[in-house]
Amino acid sequence: MNSGTLRLQGIGVGLTVRAVALGPKGAFGTTNQINVFAAGTTCASEPSVNLTYVDFNASVTNHLVVINDASLGETYVQQSGVGPAGDLRTAIQSTSGLMNFGILSNYLGLPCNTPETVKLGLEVYDDPGLAGTQIAPAQFATDAQGDLGTYAGSPYTLTGTGTWLKVGFWIASVDLEGVGTAPLTGGPTLSFVGGLPFIDRIELGMIRTGTNLLAGLDPAPDYFMNPLICSTNYGYYAEWDPRAGITNNVTVGSSGGDQNMVVAMVGPAGDQRLAEAPAPGSGNNNIQFALQNQVFGPSLQDNANVAIGITYYDDPSLAGAQIGLNAYQSFVNGISTIIGAPPAPWNARAVLKGTGQWVDAYFYLPNVNFYGVNQGPQSVVRLETSPAVATNLNTGDVYVSRIRYDVIRPCGPFEGINMLQALTIQKTNTTGTVSWFGTAALQSATTVGGPYTPILSLTNTMTNSYTSPVFPWQFFRLQYPPYPPYLP
Numbered sequence: 001m002n003s004g005t006l007r008l009q010g011i012g013v014g015l016t017v018r019a020v021a022l023g024p025k026g027a028f029g030t031t032n033q034i035n036v037f038a039a040g041t042t043c044a045s046e047p048s049v050n051l052t053y054v055d056f057n058a059s060v061t062n063h064l065v066v067i068n069d070a071s072l073g074e075t076y077v078q079q080s081g082v083g084p085a086g087d088l089r090t091a092i093q094s095t096s097g098l099m100n101f102g103i104l105s106n107y108l109g110l111p112c113n114t115p116e117t118v119k120l121g122l123e124v125y126d127d128p129g130l131a132g133t134q135i136a137p138a139q140f141a142t143d144a145q146g147d148l149g150t151y152a153g154s155p156y157t158l159t160g161t162g163t164w165l166k167v168g169f170w171i172a173s174v175d176l177e178g179v180g181t182a183p184l185t186g187g188p189t190l191s192f193v194g195g196l197p198f199i200d201r202i203e204l205g206m207i208r209t210g211t212n213l214l215a216g217l218d219p220a221p222d223y224f225m226n227p228l229i230c231s232t233n234y235g236y237y238a239e240w241d242p243r244a245g246i247t248n249n250v251t252v253g254s255s256g257g258d259q260n261m262v263v264a265m266v267g268p269a270g271d272q273r274l275a276e277a278p279a280p281g282s283g284n285n286n287i288q289f290a291l292q293n294q295v296f297g298p299s300l301q302d303n304a305n306v307a308i309g310i311t312y313y314d315d316p317s318l319a320g321a322q323i324g325l326n327a328y329q330s331f332v333n334g335i336s337t338i339i340g341a342p343p344a345p346w347n348a349r350a351v352l353k354g355t356g357q358w359v360d361a362y363f364y365l366p367n368v369n370f371y372g373v374n375q376g377p378q379s380v381v382r383l384e385t386s387p388a389v390a391t392n393l394n395t396g397d398v399y400v401s402r403i404r405y406d407v408i409r410p411c412g413p414f415e416g417i418n419m420l421q422a423l424t425i426q427k428t429n430t431t432g433t434v435s436w437f438g439t440a441a442l443q444s445a446t447t448v449g450g451p452y453t454p455i456l457s458l459t460n461t462m463t464n465s466y467t468s469p470v471f472p473w474q475f476f477r478l479q480y481p482p483y484p485p486y487l488p
Contacts, residue, residue: 121223131160168223170334234297253288319354
């Protein structure tokens, strides 16, 4: 091809390629004409910046422009007074159904740099008249030669909330060659189906890797795949506890494939409870629970951090058996991906001691979505047991009588609430330091029965602490905002 040259592309990083051509003597020229290579090109290292943006309402730009060229089929108009009463802004609206963005001064790097994951953030007016409109990245360059890839993730569908929303998309392996943006570098194009909403701000960032000072950082952390997680629309707590008559949007899982479960009355005499376990003799050691009524919202939303509490029967005959978290799904570069097991330290397991009592265990799972593994319509994570005797799988049939989930929201009115955590207290000779995570009010009392009085109330997603004298005796507890009755 290309007048006699051979081209190899899509070669993986770290692979050695040996190209061999066969032909009669002289077919490729004389000996001094073959195995001749052009001098290697050098490419400047990617810069230690990761974000460009343009804000039409504020009339500012940081090395990002929106292309307005009819010959490319990429046009827009600018208009003021857009949005709900009290929050009117200047914004742009595509008139061609396609938007494209150019990066000035190679600010994020060069096409010869290694392709990286890009995050595209849009501040868009969720016009009630455009409910159902879908927005999604379209095409992007995959290499410096301009080869194109197509966005494989899900679009965002406007619901008509009448507010400005910060919507984010993740696109893997994007090269800065852009799509028809030369001489500027660029990222992905943006498409619209069903309507043309107004956008007042665009952010384009790269997820740096390796030794870059910004490696691993989210360049636009306040833009979400589903920004409604920052509103009051979705719940954050669900529970299954049949002993207490609670089936709060959680129920037993369905058997099939590599998970077969039973529900039975088990436990010590005088405290028998309905509980779920792997089916004896099934050869499987998995337990599933299903979410109901989209209690935490639709499956298409940003990865969540979830606190999980279970109550299991510490069967004397199963001492040494273990129970913990197993498979779940997580968005990786915008694509829902099955993760076989949590990474350390979140893969810790509870070990049965054989006390013959019901025992509580606490787990924490970051970066999980609700598509579930072999469980519909939604689930959080599959539980897995390990047998006490490796050669007898039935010694891993651990029964669970209660499961609770708390989705720790990163923003909005329910930000940082984790009702399943325990207080941590560190004491010296003269003081005691109480620590907890996120949104809560710390209360204290001089007796365990109270009365309790407020000391400190915080709203955040950080680890908080309070230091107090250790005398007289003090008891502490956390108080959380009441769960809104309108939530599922």
